[in-house]
Amino acid sequence: MKKVLGYLDRWSVEPGDGVKVMVSTYGVGHYDAALVRVICGDDSPAGPGFKEEVAAAFAGRFAGRMQPINAGSYGVVPHAPAFDGPGGLTLQATIYPTTPGKGVQGIITKWREADHSGFALYIDASGCLALRLGNGAGNRIDVSSGQPLPARAWCLSGASFDPRTRTVWLYQAVQASWAPPAALVERRVELSAIGRNDVPLLIAAFVSNENGMVACSHYNGKIESPRLRRRPLGGEEMAASFNDAVPPQLDADVVGAWDLAREPSSDRIVDASANRLHGQLVNLPSRGVKGFAWRGQEFCWTKAPREYGAIHFHDDDLYDAGWKPDFSFVVPAALKSGVYAVRLRAEDDEFHMPLFVRPRRGTARERLAFLASTATYLAYANYQWPLQEPLAEIKNQAVLVLEKGDVFLQEHPEFGLSTYDKHSDGSGSRYATRLRPVLNMDLKGPAWSFNADTHILDWLEATRQPFDVITDEDLHAEGVSLLANYGAVLTGTHPEYWSTAMLEGVRTYLDRGGRLAYLGGNGFYWRCAFHPCWPGAIEVRRAECGARYWIEEPGEYYLQFTGEYGGLWRRLGTPPQMVVGVGTVATGFDASSYYRRQPGSFDPRAAFIFKGVGASEPIGNFGSLGGGAAGLETDGADALLGTPPHALVLATSEEHSPGMMLVPEETGFHHVVMDGAQNPAVRADMVFFETPNGGAVFSTGSIAWAGSLAHSRYDSNVSRITTNVIRRFLDPTPFKLPR
């Protein structure tokens, strides 16, 4: 059972920066916190062993408290006098509900439960469109269409109230050829006036009456053109008004007409009416999504914004947990660059919150940089795909083993999703954030992503190789200027996600003579995006192809954050082979294998790499990740995809298992020769090539590589090759491009 969790307000810091620490405890009165330097997070018997040391910044005991998380996205428009107009009202929206049978869900609400004041257009407990009205004195009226809404069909929805005649109208018109005729309900009610309140107007939720909660009864699905009028529209007038040609700013009856097609790359919702009752989105719902007007002719929201006027809300969206800081500290000026963590302990439970301490901006302390794959760590944050996927066990080729954190996530969906998971309505989760506890960034868990990267940190420590730590988010923000400070850069085991700025930064670094050692696999694979409105969040659209754990919605391949086309870099003009010589070919988790030297390794240009390595010895036929250095996810060279013609294939893995499979983009059709036992394309290629102006690239093409570094007390051919590469890469003598 988890007893303590937390998060930091940032992952990358430099000396002198302040860090806020947010903590929640569960069933314990206090916790202990300390800053530790992370050396190795792998505590498995097969690994190098868990290693951390307390850094001097702070340590202490703190009182615990439980802090809630309010997941679920919605729009909020602050209360304004314009909402207090006299008379009746009309509420309208075009909706595309995805879970109409999931209980009460707000569409447009300004409802205060405490005194039953206000109004709400919503989906009721029986899945029907409904209107709620209250007089503010305890009298509440609910009128239902009586016709359950179908899931995943557009519906013109509206409701109005005329206090003079005490009449309510409800209009529900599903826009599908198979749908029943529009429902139009007219009913007399015992209510003469709507009670005013000062709660905000919400789109896609209700204001909550629970302590500390902001919103509840979240809506799943798309909403377009939410609108509030002061005048009640009845019957035919309601139906006709969905095609209203009068611009909302010229319609005196309109209180608010939120045009969700405007500023789609922001967290603002713009009121097109003269009242300018603009609002804000909470918890990162999806924008850049198809609206009711989409006809399948245009696929990019930037080119046809009117066809992309909807927002897709989810009851499990989350951007910022919003916990109150428990304490803060300043990164000491003398703290050397490295990977640290704030360690929390409560009774028998422990939780680490990693912190990447970089040198001061514009400076470098060492000649070598370790580029922490924080974009990838983010994409995987709170990964829980196996908890929902029937094929997860078959993919893993073993009964699923859940850690304490996995069990916690299963039982606490409010902690949000990774970009590998599906929302509760079955749509893909495009966003992930670090502004919440990220349970799989804890140390001592499975050696994957961040924890696997500590194998490299451990090896650097053991071989006494000084290094600085920099992060993907730094690279995104500063581009090549971040890398230019270094003679050589090391990646982690799995640098999978790259923003355009990150990729341009590393390519320019190489073109200017930089040296890059790619010590992983499945790297440089997906395009991702960051956005200044949502620091700490990442967006991914899983378009077209690739190893996808959910499939992107057709027509929604363009990223909301940037307007760029999403998907694999392989399909975006920059395959990984163009950058690092190799790109993803296979994945499999049952067993890893070893490399065999290829003719390229005997080229004099590669002699420095194999110094001390025998001509025929297998490379990496050992290791803590599947028993070999080549495995988990592997890459191959491919001239058709951009491997430079002068690149040397130094070694290639062989004897892979039946559980190691070609990735989908490597084959155009299904066949029965897809696995490592049958198909020689299932492999890892180790590659070296020179770049202009004296630079070079070395790639292992395997996630498992780093799991072999510690073998035999860090004295193996895997360790030797890595050492040879780094030593030469730090030697300023230029590499020469072969002619």
Place this chain on the structure above:
Amino acid sequence: MYKLDPAKRHLIDEFRARPRGPHGPELTLLVNRLRMGPVKDRYVLVCTKPHREWVLAQLPGERGGMMKMHWQNCFADLDAAERFVFALRWKQLTGEPLP
């Protein structure tokens, strides 16, 4: 779909000898057949002592649901746990105990 056949005792023996694979071609079909099925009530292992102890559990199949823990089925090694789940699923699918 692959049919489970108690007469193919050699496959069961092969699994018992090497429960976490790699498996031969026909045993792979058999194991995959046992592993097909919904998420709800799927048998999983919950690690209760890091790298030393695992307890059999079942997934609730919906987010927010509680894990069903089978505390009496506690394992000190993953091979034993794989064999146990294999036998459970065999019984579920065939109605007969694992030969």
